[in-house]
Amino acid sequence: MIVELRNSLESLLDLPAEGPRASLTASLVFDEITRRSAKDVNKAHKMVSHLKSDVKPQDIEINTFMNNKLCVEAAKGGKQALDAYKRYAVRDYFYLLDSKLQDEANSVARYPGYAEDWFKTCVGDLGLSMDDFRVERSIAEIAYSQYLMHNAQGDDWYNLHVILIACYWGWCKLALELYKKDSTDKTTIFYKNWILPSVDITNGEPEIAQSAKTLSKFLDMNAGMMTSGVSRIQGKDLFRTALRLETSLFNSGYEDVIRKPETGGNVM
Numbered sequence: 408m409i410v411e412l413r414n415s416l417e418s419l420l421d422l423p424a425e426g427p428r429a430s431l432t433a434s435l436v437f438d439e440i441t442r443r444s445a446k447d448v449n450k451a452h453k454m455v456s457h458l459k460s461d462v463k464p465q466d467i468e469i470n471t472f473m474n475n476k477l478c479v480e481a482a483k484g485g486k487q488a489l490d491a492y493k494r495y496a497v498r499d500y501f502y503l504l505d506s507k508l509q510d511e512a513n514s515v516a517r518y519p520g521y522a523e524d525w526f527k528t529c530v531g532d533l534g535l536s537m538d539d540f541r542v543e544r545s546i547a548e549i550a551y552s553q554y555l556m557h558n559a560q561g562d563d564w565y566n567l568h569v570i571l572i573a574c575y576w577g578w579c580k581l582a583l584e585l586y587k588k589d590s591t592d593k594t595t596i597f598y599k600n601w602i603l604p605s606v607d608i609t610n611g612e613p614e615i616a617q618s619a620k621t622l623s624k625f626l627d628m629n630a631g632m633m634t635s636g637v638s639r640i641q642g643k644d645l646f647r648t649a650l651r652l653e654t655s656l657f658n659s660g661y662e663d664v665i666r667k668p669e670t671g672g673n674v675m
Contacts, residue, residue: 468650472573473581477657482585482602484592487661492597495660496529497539498548502656533596541667547659551652558645568626569642573649575622579605579615586613 477495480488503522529535558567582605585591592598607614614620 468647472650472654475654475657477660478581481597482591484595491660493533493535496533498545498656498659500525501544502548502552532600543665545659547655551656554652566642566645569645570649571622572646573653576619579619582606583613583615
């Protein structure tokens, strides 16, 4: 069974649609799963739907995530929101680096390509300068980074994959809705660099990206790992907390940045 699990994760990582932060998260989780053994399970459940159904529709975690101001307004081409998206992109870069707060800082240094690629996108496509990166990390980004690293070191490999729902399935679900809206401006950097990478249009009709489908299938195939009452409660908490952290990271794009003093050196 562990071979099948490895193959599922490898196919997830090889897909081109996902953004660098989601890829990094999957890579960290993949490192954990490859050193663990898994039980064979025969019965699958629709785990993403199950976790969603455990949260009341009016709950803030889902509604606020799906209607966060940055994504909704940036999709329309609002200048304030597009400026916020650029600041958010810097937060994402710091998330990828995940440096200076973890004593075991080499954990993310194993995947330098993700940060470098996103840095190039920020400079080349979003028009950011080196000065835009000489800022303090946001509290939202620090919280999300530490949350990921803490759970990546835990013992429950299945619940680690629940964390991915927000940045894989959640991103893709929201991007698909925005893609379909008549009010969405298809000329913006947000459309090109956030919406399009999260939508699959290879078959003509827009669908959520294959990465989200693969994650859902993986969770369904191995839902038997989440059998105890304790593990189910933990899974629900992970799902809801990840959505809250994703929303907070989006919202941080509207926060004023705190500039670092000029000290020289390389941002990378």
